[in-house]
Amino acid sequence: MTQSSHTAELKVESGEELTHNVQPLLNEVRHALVKLLDDGGRTVIDLRSIPLAPGEEQKLLDELGRGEVHAQLSALGSSDFVETRYPGVWVVEHFNSNDEVIGKFIEVCDIPDLLRSQQDDIREGLEQLQTQLA
Amino acid sequence: MSETELLLWIRGPALQIATVIFVLGAVVRIAEILLLGRKKNLAEARGSAVAGGLRTIFSRSVPDRGTLQRSTFNVVAGYVFHIGFFITLFFFAPHILLFSDVFGVSWPSMPTPIVDATAIVTIIALLAVLAHRLRHPVMRFLSRFQDYLVWLLTILPLVTGYLAFHRIGLSPPMLMALHILSVELLMVIFPFTKLMHAFTIFMARYYNGAIAGYKGVHS
Amino acid sequence: MSKDKTLGEALRRQGVSRRGFLKFCAATASLMALPPGMAPVIAAALEKARRPSVIWLSFQECTGCTESLTRSHSPTVEGLIFDAISLDYHHTLQAAAGTAAEAAREAAMEENYGKYILVVDGSIPTANPGYSTIAGISNQDMLMDVAKGAAAIISVGTCAAFGGIPHANPNPTGAVSVSDLVKDKPIINVPGCPPIPVVITGVLAHFLTFGSIPELDQLGRPKVFYGKSIHDRCYRRPFYDKGLFAKTFDDEGAKKGWCLYELGCKGPTTYNACATTKWNEGTSFPIEAGHPCLGCSEPDFWDGGGFYKALSMPTEDITRTAVYAVGAGAAAGVALGAMNRAKKKRVEKAHQKATIDDLEKDG
Numbered sequence A: 001m002t003q004s005s006h007t008a009e010l011k012v013e014s015g016e017e018l019t020h021n022v023q024p025l026l027n028e029v030r031h032a033l034v035k036l037l038d039d040g041g042r043t044v045i046d047l048r049s050i051p052l053a054p055g056e057e058q059k060l061l062d063e064l065g066r067g068e069v070h071a072q073l074s075a076l077g078s079s080d081f082v083e084t085r086y087p088g089v090w091v092v093e094h095f096n097s098n099d100e101v102i103g104k105f106i107e108v109c110d111i112p113d114l115l116r117s118q119q120d121d122i123r124e125g126l127e128q129l130q131t132q133l134a
Numbered sequence B: 001m002s003e004t005e006l007l008l009w010i011r012g013p014a015l016q017i018a019t020v021i022f023v024l025g026a027v028v029r030i031a032e033i034l035l036l037g038r039k040k041n042l043a044e045a046r047g048s049a050v051a052g053g054l055r056t057i058f059s060r061s062v063p064d065r066g067t068l069q070r071s072t073f074n075v076v077a078g079y080v081f082h083i084g085f086f087i088t089l090f091f092f093a094p095h096i097l098l099f100s101d102v103f104g105v106s107w108p109s110m111p112t113p114i115v116d117a118t119a120i121v122t123i124i125a126l127l128a129v130l131a132h133r134l135r136h137p138v139m140r141f142l143s144r145f146q147d148y149l150v151w152l153l154t155i156l157p158l159v160t161g162y163l164a165f166h167r168i169g170l171s172p173p174m175l176m177a178l179h180i181l182s183v184e185l186l187m188v189i190f191p192f193t194k195l196m197h198a199f200t201i202f203m204a205r206y207y208n209g210a211i212a213g214y215k216g217v218h219s
Numbered sequence C: 001m002s003k004d005k006t007l008g009e010a011l012r013r014q015g016v017s018r019r020g021f022l023k024f025c026a027a028t029a030s031l032m033a034l035p036p037g038m039a040p041v042i043a044a045a046l047e048k049a050r051r052p053s054v055i056w057l058s059f060q061e062c063t064g065c066t067e068s069l070t071r072s073h074s075p076t077v078e079g080l081i082f083d084a085i086s087l088d089y090h091h092t093l094q095a096a097a098g099t100a101a102e103a104a105r106e107a108a109m110e111e112n113y114g115k116y117i118l119v120v121d122g123s124i125p126t127a128n129p130g131y132s133t134i135a136g137i138s139n140q141d142m143l144m145d146v147a148k149g150a151a152a153i154i155s156v157g158t159c160a161a162f163g164g165i166p167h168a169n170p171n172p173t174g175a176v177s178v179s180d181l182v183k184d185k186p187i188i189n190v191p192g193c194p195p196i197p198v199v200i201t202g203v204l205a206h207f208l209t210f211g212s213i214p215e216l217d218q219l220g221r222p223k224v225f226y227g228k229s230i231h232d233r234c235y236r237r238p239f240y241d242k243g244l245f246a247k248t249f250d251d252e253g254a255k256k257g258w259c260l261y262e263l264g265c266k267g268p269t270t271y272n273a274c275a276t277t278k279w280n281e282g283t284s285f286p287i288e289a290g291h292p293c294l295g296c297s298e299p300d301f302w303d304g305g306g307f308y309k310a311l312s313m314p315t316e317d318i319t320r321t322a323v324y325a326v327g328a329g330a331a332a333g334v335a336l337g338a339m340n341r342a343k344k345k346r347v348e349k350a351h352q353k354a355t356i357d358d359l360e361k362d363g
Helices: A005-009 A022-039 A056-064 A119-133 B003-011 B013-036 B049-059 B065-070 B072-090 B093-103 B112-135 B137-142 B145-166 B172-192 B194-215 C007-013 C018-031 C036-048 C064-070 C077-084 C098-111 C139-148 C157-162 C197-210 C237-242 C318-349 C356-362
Strands: A043-046 A070-074 A078-083 A089-095 A101-108 C053-058 C086-089 C116-121 C150-156 C187-190
Touching: A022 A043, A022 A056, A022 A089, A022 A101, A043 C036, A056 A089, A089 C018, A101 C018, A119 C018, B003 B013, B003 B172, B013 B172, B013 B194, B013 C318, B049 B194, B065 B072, B072 B093, B072 B112, B072 B145, B093 C318, B112 B137, B112 B145, B112 C237, B145 B172, B145 B194, B172 B194, C007 C018, C007 C036, C018 C036, C018 C197, C036 C197, C053 C098, C053 C139, C064 C197, C086 C098, C116 C139, C116 C157, C139 C150, C150 C157, C150 C197, C157 C187, C187 C197, C318 C356
Parallel strands: C053 C086, C053 C116, C116 C150, C150 C187
Antiparallel strands: A043 A101, A070 A078, A078 A089, A089 A101
């Protein structure tokens, strides 16, 4: 995106009165963490299903921050998995091959499903390896 | 007919019809009263009729002590209703837009939460007024069909307006349609009922004040 | 165009790993506005789903709906879904033209009779069949013919769903919607001018996953995308509730992002997914960009009183009517007043008192 002085003049400031969705969302994350510790159950929140005012999503992500893990997936475009500064809370972003966002989730779990190797893929990989060694 | 088409008809042709009946009816009645004229007072003028008339239009807005003591409920409930109705109708932002479109003038609105609360207070005042009319033996005896009809036509826009703003009960386009329809009903019945007092009280106050002013007495 | 392959096989053939397939299902669940927990259900269903044949007919349209759909390049979710279906006929996207194209259409119809999906964009003129034809066949004839063997019909865009801009006053072509003509097939309306791309593909995805029609509202629109009004999901709602409105496009209120009701926003009576799903992969939507909602997914939005007139304003010229009514009232009042005075004089001459009852009886 190009920055011009004209754009800077017309910058739209969002008033302090936003939709106040950040606090409830963080509370939802808190409940999910409790559940994760209790019975290992995972929770997935679809960020695109909630009406967030401009700037609120960034505020939420800034609050969650970045932790120890950053993983990248390359399948049908890239996907970003970031463990936030709260272990067990992952921010997952899916992109298509044009780097357009096709999904944005907060996953509360020990590891997001898509980071695991899948049984079907393992089986196919084994076949290929067997062919290679034969 | 879908809800959207109904709403468009109500905001369009129906409003035209209601406006014609309301304006034509009110103007005809006012013209008739004015043209009926007043009896000429052949005595010599002791004061100014015009000054007396104009002053009385405003002075009658303050209730005299005797009436206030004897009919406290009527006076208080009446004032609360009228002021509340005035605020809800003339100081709610979307309504001001309507008036600015039709009359070309606009004025500042009041914060919506205040108008919202005022609507509730006004509805309560109307309910109290109806209860009083039903329970007070003299009021009940004097009340005719028109009195109850006019009460209903007045409370419907307030209730439907409140529901439409808060989107309670039916789909929002339907609520909006019912609200505007209730106003159109009020407009259509208006010139044929005592609701004309909205215009005629100023004429009545003037006449009374003018008669007294001419005689040089207080009114 | 192998129509027997399932979607799972089709994706595997394209070299998509299981992990990639699961990512696709997660994105599809999001696109269909389903809870993330539904992704495994979608995965199970899509693996076994057959590729349906789709015939796309374009009538009196501006091609905006097709443009909206094809802006994103494959392989995106939209692109994959289009790979998942077998798009057997589409004017803008197909390579064939003329008799070859029509032959392809007829072949697809015959092979999949009773099972193909018919997608329509654009309204249908009825005043004169010659107003819009394809290969010499009028829109109306083609629609009725193709509809006969369709399993279901999707009306994409406000033109196909409700008549759209051709239908606007005075409607010189006699434009009507698909549902005005076809009465015996299930029709899904996906209105919008244009509709949000993910809404179009979300409806197709629903077919692929569940093999059925999603729940529809009273105007035939999928409730999952059109169940809530813009107003009820608008991030500027707190300003509306407090009564803080922008009065012009560049005043302080506008800069602070206040409610656009006074500038003509039709959000309160418009049902669409713009406020949550947004446009351009969730970038923004008209209100967020500072422009009031046009109400483009509703019938007759072109005739709804003007894009910049608030919802509380009348759709017609009331001022003129009121002025005429005052004039007419004054004239009638003068006439009646004169009659009343004449009666009063007559009665006075006869040396009798006139009371209000006398006037009321005859007046």
